[in-house]
Amino acid sequence: MKLRVLEVVHIIPYTGSDSIQNSANLLSIPLTFFDIPWLVAPPPKQVFFYRLMESTPEHFHSLILPKLKLSLSLVLDSYLPFSGCLTWSQDELKPRIVVSQNDAVSVTIGETDADFSHLSGYGQRLVSDLHTLTPELPFSDDSASVFSLQITLFPNQGFSIGYTAHHGVVDGKTVNMFMKAWAHLSRDGVIPLPVSLTPSLDRSFVKDLTRVDEQMMEVTRSYSVDKNNMRSLSLSPPGEIGDDLVMATLVMSQDDVQRLRERVWSSGDDQIHCHLSTFVIAYAYTWTCFVKARGGDGERAVSFALIGDFRTRLDPPLPATYFGNCITTVGCYKRKAAEFVGEKGFVTAVELMSDLVKSLSSPGMIETIAQRVTAFYDCIGESSQLGTVAGSNRDGVYELDFGWGRPIKVDVISIRGEAISMADTRDESGGVEIGICMNKTEMDIVFSLFNNGLQNS
Ligand SMILES: CC(C)(COP(=O)(O)OP(=O)(O)OC[C@H]1O[C@@H](n2cnc3c(N)ncnc32)[C@H](O)[C@@H]1OP(=O)(O)O)[C@@H](O)C(=O)NCCC(=O)NCCSC(=O)CC(=O)O
Numbered sequence: 001m002k003l004r005v006l007e008v009v010h011i012i013p014y015t016g017s018d019s020i021q022n023s024a025n026l027l028s029i030p031l032t033f034f035d036i037p038w039l040v041a042p043p044p045k046q047v048f049f050y051r052l053m054e055s056t057p058e059h060f061h062s063l064i065l066p067k068l069k070l071s072l073s074l075v076l077d078s079y080l081p082f083s084g085c086l087t088w089s090q091d092e093l094k095p096r097i098v099v100s101q102n103d104a105v106s107v108t109i110g111e112t113d114a115d116f117s118h119l120s121g122y123g124q125r126l127v128s129d130l131h132t133l134t135p136e137l138p139f140s141d142d143s144a145s146v147f148s149l150q151i152t153l154f155p156n157q158g159f160s161i162g163y164t165a166h167h168g169v170v171d172g173k174t175v176n177m178f179m180k181a182w183a184h185l186s187r188d189g190v191i192p193l194p195v196s197l198t199p200s201l202d203r204s205f206v207k208d209l210t211r212v213d214e215q216m217m218e219v220t221r222s223y224s225v226d227k228n229n230m231r232s233l234s235l236s237p238p239g240e241i242g243d244d245l246v247m248a249t250l251v252m253s254q255d256d257v258q259r260l261r262e263r264v265w266s267s268g269d270d271q272i273h274c275h276l277s278t279f280v281i282a283y284a285y286t287w288t289c290f291v292k293a294r295g296g297d298g299e300r301a302v303s304f305a306l307i308g309d310f311r312t313r314l315d316p317p318l319p320a321t322y323f324g325n326c327i328t329t330v331g332c333y334k335r336k337a338a339e340f341v342g343e344k345g346f347v348t349a350v351e352l353m354s355d356l357v358k359s360l361s362s363p364g365m366i367e368t369i370a371q372r373v374t375a376f377y378d379c380i381g382e383s384s385q386l387g388t389v390a391g392s393n394r395d396g397v398y399e400l401d402f403g404w405g406r407p408i409k410v411d412v413i414s415i416r417g418e419a420i421s422m423a424d425t426r427d428e429s430g431g432v433e434i435g436i437c438m439n440k441t442e443m444d445i446v447f448s449l450f451n452n453g454l455q456n457s
Contacts, residue, residue, distance in 0.1 A: 001114045001129040003152065010104035011069055013076035013083050027080045027099040031168065032206045034310070034325040036094060036216040037373045039086075039168035040223045042238065044175065044390065045134040045414040048400055048407045049120035051158040057111070060153045065109065067403065068151060068161075071186035076105060078193055079178050081201070081323065082147040086168060088231045094217060095233065097146065097169055108135045108150040116157035120409040124246040127437055130413045131241060134162035141226065144233040146170070158408070171325040173309060174199070176395050187403040199323035206318070206326075215370035223377060239416070247413065247437040250286065250450050254430030257281050259457045260346070267347045275354040278393050282422065282432040284349035287387050289453065290418050291340040293445040294385060298338030303379045304387030304418070305331030306353065308360040328369050329388075330356045333379040387418040398426045411435055 015026065031039075055064075076083050084099030112132070119125055119133075135150040146169045150162045165175050181197040184190070192198070226232035261276045274280075287304055310326045311318045318326060332352045339348050359365075380386060390412050391397075397410040412421035415437050425431030436446065 001112060001126070001132055003110045003112050003132045006109045006111055009069065009107050009109065011072045011076065011083075011107055012102055012104045013080055014073040015077055025098055025100050026103075027084065027201075028096055029081070029201065029203055030092075030096040031086075031094050032203055032324060033208055033212040033216045033369065034206065034327065035168055036213070036220050037328075038171070038325050039095070039220055039233075040225070040235070041167040042414055043137050043164045043235070044167055044172070044412065045131070045162065045164045046175075046410065046412050047130060047133045047160050047162040048179075048397070049116070049158060049160050049409045049411075050402070050404055051116070051120070051408045052404055053156070055153060055156060055158055057153065057155055060155075060159065064159065064404070065151065067186055069107070071182055071189070071402075072105065072107070072149075074191065075178070075182040075185050075193070078181065078198055079323075081169060082178060084146055086144040086146065086166060086233055087142065088233060090231070094213060095168070106135065106138070106145070106148045108148070110150060110152045112152055112154060114154065116154040120158070120160075122249040122251065122409075124248045124440065124443060126243070127245040127247050127413065128241045128243070130247060130411060133160050134164050134413060137164040137166060139166075139233055139235055141229060141232040141234050144168070144235070147175075161402075162413075167325070169324065171309075171327045172391050172395065173311070173326070174323055176397070177321065179400055180396075183400045183402045187401050196321065198321060200319040200321045201323050203324070205322065210367050212366065212369055216373065219370050219374050219377070242439075244439045244441075245437065246440050246443055247411065247415075247435065248443060248447070249409075249411070250434040250436060250447070251425060252282050252285070252432045252434065252454070253425070253428060254278075256454050256457065257430065257432070259454075260285055263457055264347055264350050267344070271347065271351070274350060275357045276350070277357070278430065278432055279389075279422065280350060280353045280357060282393065282434060283387070283389055283420075284346055284353050285453070286420060286434050286436075286450065287349050287418075288340045288345045289446050289449040290385060290387065291337050291345070292449055293442055294337070296337070296384070298336060298341065300337045300384045301334040301379075301382055302337045302340070302385045303331060303333040303335065303383040304349075304353070305329045305333075305376055306356055306389055308357070310360075310365075313360055313365070328365075328372060329376045330359055330372060331376055331379070332356060333375060334382060337384070385418045387420070390415055390419065390421045391423055393422045393424050393432045395423055397423050413437075
C-alpha cells in the first residue's frame with residue numbers, strides 16, 4: 001500500500017499563561033514504579049477510521065485539518081507530557097518526562113488511494129498496510145518522544161487518525177482519555193475540559209514506601225536493549241512484518257457472552273463464585289481457540305497474563321484521571337496446553353482468569369509488584385504461547401467523535417500472536433471486539449474455531 005506524505009507538522013501546546021511560557025522547562029516529572037517496566041515495551045499503536053463522503057482533498061485541507069490541528073494544540077495545554085520527551089540524567093535512578101519550550105507533537109499528514117472499506121473492516125487485513133497509517137516514534141539513547149500522530153486522507157472515502165505512544169509514559173487509560181479530550185475540543189470547542197477528561201499530573205499520590213522503584217529498575221535493566229548502557233532509552237527494533245501477517249477483528253455479542261457464562265454455571269457448583277465478567281468470558285474463550293489452533297504436544301508450556309488498572313485498587317484510590325501508567329500484570333504461567341483444549345478447557349481458563357482478577361484486590365500487591373514483573377518476563381522464553389490483552393471492553397473507543405461522526409472502526413495494531421486487543425462493540429452495548437494478529441494459516445483456524453464454538457454454545 002502506498003502512502004504519500006504531504007507534510008510533517010509540529011504542533012506545540014497552546015499555553016495561555018505567560019509565566020509558564022517564560023520558564024525553560026514547562027514540566028519535569030519523574031517516572032513512577034508503575035511506569036518503569038513499560039520502558040522496554042513496544043510502543044502501543046492505534047488507528048481510528050472515519051468514513052466521510054465529503055472527504056475531498058479541498059474539504060479535508062480547508063476544514064478538517066485546521067480544526068484537528070487547532071484542537072490538538074489546545075488539548076496539549078492540559079496534556080503537556082504528550083509533547084515532551086523522556087530523558088535520563090546520569091545522576092538519577094530513573095528517567096523523567098521533560099517538556100521544554102517549543103516541544104511539540106509530530107503529526108504526519110498523508111494521503112492514500114487504498115481501499116478504505118477494506119482497511120476499516122473486520123476481515124483479514126495486511127498488517128503492513130495498517131502500519132503505514134501510524135507514525136514512527138523517534139528515540140535515541142538519550143531521549144525518546146512520548147507521542148506522535150498521523151492523519152491520513154483516503155480521498156472521497158474518509159480519513160484515519162493513528163498514533164504511536166511511549167508505553168513508559170502512558171497506559172491505555174491515559175492515552176484513551178487524551179484522545180477523548182482532543183475529540184471533545186475538536187467537536188464542541190468548549191474550554192475548559194470536563195473534569196473527567198482533565199488529567200491529574202500529581203505524582204505524590206503514588207507513594208514508594210517500600211523502595212519498589214529500585215526493585216523495578218533492577219528487573220527492567222536486565223531487559224534493556226543496550227546492555228553496555230543501562231541508561232539507554234532505545235527500544236528494540238520492531239519485528240519483521242511479513243506478507244502473511246494479517247489482522248482481523250472477532251466479535252462477541254452480549255448474547256454470546258451470556259450463553260458462554262451459562263455454560264460455565266452449568267459446569268459445576270463452584271463456578272457460581274467465579275468472576276464471570278464480559279472480559280473474563282471473552283479472554284478465556286479466545287485463549288482456548290488459540291491453544292486449540294496451535295495444536296501440537298499437550299505437554300508444551302503455555303501462559304497468559306492480564307493487565308490490571310490500579311487507580312481504583314490502591315488504598316486510598318488515585319483520581320480516575322491520574323496521568324501515567326497505573327497498571328501491572330498478573331499471570332498464570334507455564335501451564336500445560338492440554339488443560340485448555342479438551343471439553344473442560346474453556347471452564348479451566350475462566351476459573352484461572354477469574355482468580356487472577358480477584359488477586360488484583362488482595363493485600364500486598366504493590367509491595368510484591370517487582371516479583372510479578374519478573375515472573376512475567378521469565379515466562380516469555382519458556383512459553384510456546386503467551387496471552388496478553390491490550391485495551392479493555394470499557395474504553396468507549398467508538399465515542400471518539402471529532403465533529404464528523406463516530407469512528408467506523410478502531411484497531412490496536414501493535415498486537416501480535418497471542419497478544420490480543422479488546423474494545424467495546426460499536427453498535428451494540430455489552431458486546432466485545434477482539435483484535436487478533438497472526439499468520440493467515442493460523443488465523444483461518446482460529447476464526448473457524450471461534451465462530452463454530454459460538455454457534456454451538
Ligand atoms: C482486571 C480487569 C481487566 C478485569 O476486568 P473485569 O471486567 O473482569 O472486572 P471489573 O471488576 O473491572 O468489572 C466487573 C464488572 O463490574 C462492572 N463494572 C466495573 N467497572 C465498570 C465501569 N466503569 N462501568 C460499567 N461497569 C463496570 C461490570 O458489570 C463488569 O462486568 P461486565 O463486564 O460483565 O459488565 C479490569 O478490572 C481492569 O483493571 N482493566 C484495565 C485494563 C487496562 O487498563 N488495560 C490497558 C492496558 S495498557 C494498553 O492496553 C496499552 C497497550 O499495551 O497497547
